[in-house]
Amino acid sequence: EVQLLESGGGLVQPGGSLTVSCAASGFTFSDYAMSWVRQAPGKGLEWVSGISNSGGSTSYADSVKGRFTISRDNSNSFLYLQMHSLRAEDTAMYYCAKDRGNNYQTPRFDPWGQGTLVTVSS
Amino acid sequence: EIVLTQSPGTLSLSPGERATLSCRATQSVSNYFAWYQQKPGQAPRLLIYGASSRATGIPDRFSGSGSGTDFIFTISRLEPEDFAVYYCQQYGSSPPKFGQGTKVEIK
Numbered sequence: 001e002v003q004l005l006e007s008g009g010g011l012v013q014p015g016g017s018l019t020v021s022c023a024a025s026g027f028t029f030s031d032y033a034m035s036w037v038r039q040a041p042g043k044g045l046e047w048v049s050g051i052s053n054s055g056g057s058t059s060y061a062d063s064v065k066g067r068f069t070i071s072r073d074n075s076n077s078f079l080y081l082q083m084h085s086l087r088a089e090d091t092a093m094y095y096c097a098k099d100r101g102n103n104y105q106t107p108r109f110d111p112w113g114q115g116t117l118v119t120v121s122s
Numbered sequence: 123e124i125v126l127t128q129s130p131g132t133l134s135l136s137p138g139e140r141a142t143l144s145c146r147a148t149q150s151v152s153n154y155f156a157w158y159q160q161k162p163g164q165a166p167r168l169l170i171y172g173a174s175s176r177a178t179g180i181p182d183r184f185s186g187s188g189s190g191t192d193f194i195f196t197i198s199r200l201e202p203e204d205f206a207v208y209y210c211q212q213y214g215s216s217p218p219k220f221g222q223g224t225k226v227e228i229k
Contacts (some may be wrong), residue, residue: 044209044220044221044222044223045158045166045209045211045220045223046220047217047218047219047220050218059216059217061217062217095165095166100171103213105216105217105218106154106213106214106215106216106218107213107218108156108168108171108211108213109156109158109166109168109211110168110171110177111165111167111168112165112166112167113165114164114165115165
């Protein structure tokens with residue numbers, strides 16, 4: 001069974017930094033592109049970033065470009081999202097999601113983890 | 123960027139009734155289109171991809187159709203567990219985008 005387990009969320013001050021992680025199991029992690037998708041409280045879904053199966057290619061939403069960095073550790077089946085210069089509008093549940101193939105720029109998200117909550121507030 | 127508009131915003135129906143949800147894209151995405159279900163406190167779940175293909179384990183009361191810019195998602199007979207928010211998503215061009223969601227609520 002495919003499992004994705006996010007961790008690392010929490011409360012951070014505006015302008016601060018945080019790294020969230022996703023531990024993957026139940027599939028050959030290095031075969032699939034992965035993404036981060038976020039959901040602000042009571043709002044809809046927003047794709048944040050994607051990474052190819054090898055980690056050699058990445059893509060970002062304009063809203064986070066230059067502030068967030070996606071990476072992966074295929075040896076240990078982990079996905080990461082480093083977040084810098086955080087703003088109040090980055091407050092959201094951050095989900096890691098597996099693509100059905102290797103489409104890091106145009107993914108279909110299946111499945112999703114349960115999410116980790118990031119709150120940016122003073 | 124492609125924008126997706128879902129309608130209606132809320133659908134009030136009774137168990138056993140048919141639910142029909144729509145999603146329109148601002149430009150063609152061919153059939154690179156998906157539908158997700160999200161229940162309160164849970165992560166979204168993929169139901170439909172390729173506009174009309176059901177994901178693994180999804181019951182056949184869920185179906186999707188459409189191509190280009192106009193897509194339809196149908197639940198043939200609502201079960202109590204189907205009351206949730208449904209999102210459409212295009213993956214025909216980057217960045218992938220979601221619609222704003224349709225809430226299917228119990229009437």
